[in-house]
Amino acid sequence: MLDIKLIRENPEKINELLKRRNPELSIDEVLQIDTQRRAVQTEADELRSKRKNESQKIGELKKQGQNTDEIQEEVRKIGDEIKILEEKEAEFDEKQRTLLLNIPNTPDETTPIGTSENDNKIVCGCGEPTEADFELKPHWDIAEEKGIVDFERGVKLSQSRFILYRGKGAVLERAIINFFLDVHTKEHGYEEILPPVLVNSAAMTGTGQLPKFAEDMYKCENEDLYLIPTAEVPVTNIYQGEILNEEDLPKYMTAYTPCFRREAGSAGKDTRGLIRVHQFNKVELVKLTTPEQSHEEHLKLTKDAERVLELLELPHRRVELCTADIGFSAQKCFDLEVYMPSYNGYKEISSCSNFGDYQARRANIRYREKSSGKVQFIHTLNGSGLAVGRTLAAILENFQQSDGTIKIPRVLHQYTGFDVIE
């Protein structure tokens, strides 16, 4: 959520930044509501003040045994007026909040300006695209042949885009999860979190999934509970409504969770294999920082995610997303992409975003500045570290051998207990 005061004071600037995302975005309507809202509030405040004073007088008069019928009647009329104004106030509040919740974050000044994903900037690469003197198979064929993913029975149990891992496939998936968590907790200093995978609408609103993206999520019937689309939601919302101490920042947290996405609107995209499914595993990195720290911490977080790709020896690159492609709540974002022979190109495997105070404002997460004692919003960051299913797919494709076997990356041996899939 954007700061209404900031909007009020710098309307042109905010508008300009929003239009970098999408020329149709504008804060004009919310500004208009804000003006009306404040007028009503001032009026109501004055009446409330009057009622308070008059009521006190009634108390005193009654103590002296005087008749107060007349003044009581007057104050009752004030009360009626206040009631009408309060209804208006609530209406404007609600309207303003709804508008604000549906306005995306302003892009960071350094986010490249663009109109589509074609304007994203490739920042750096690592490793050459895998080549071989035999035909590289797509991971869905490998997985099927080796019997490590049972696509058909996964569909039978649920519906299309649900995955059933078995045998070495299940072990490899679990090995990758443990490897990721170990690297981030032991080498990068993150605290491991194991959160609920069902959260309420307040949490979903805090990180920006609600109200705008309700149709992307699975919701429980008759309950205010949603399946999380990413661990970002529960982990970022841990401190919802709280005031942290400056010395507790930055906070590093990592969590493995399954993630659930309806993938509404992506029919026909990535229909085969492990790339786009309704339930997948992911290890997420979340940081809570002061405003001063967030930029540097964002770079560090991205490196933390890149580090596991390096350890796995998977060819990859970093892309800086342009203003048209960054997520709704983000102000700046790097994607990490892994090379996938089946796509003859790179595929997103991590998305590392800096949200500034946008999520903190929604979730009301603040900290007390030590020097001044002032309370202000924290900054939130997160990134995949990494998507597990896509990592498994990348390993299958990039580590296939001419004899048809799949080598397991060295760093995973201690987790899998085997070094090849035959």
Next chain:
RNA sequence: GGAGAAGUGGCCGAGUUGGCUUAAGGCGGCACCCUGCUAAGGUGUUAUAUGGAGUAAUCUGUAUCCAGGGUUCGAAUCCCUGCUUCUCCGCCA
């Protein structure tokens, strides 16, 4: 799931025959003072949100005693609903 009790500021805790309570008292935090250092002591200060006035320091209004409704001239205090916590019972991995 059933029965009881309770939810007050960073924490503990008073206030529940409605008005003088944003809220006593204590702890903790912060600032200053004092004794050679330490310990102890003294004084003061210590919520958040949102309006208005002012270039600003600042002054000032309103709201908030779990949340949302209601009663009343007036609600931390009375009534209703919900949520959460605790105790007991049931169930269960």
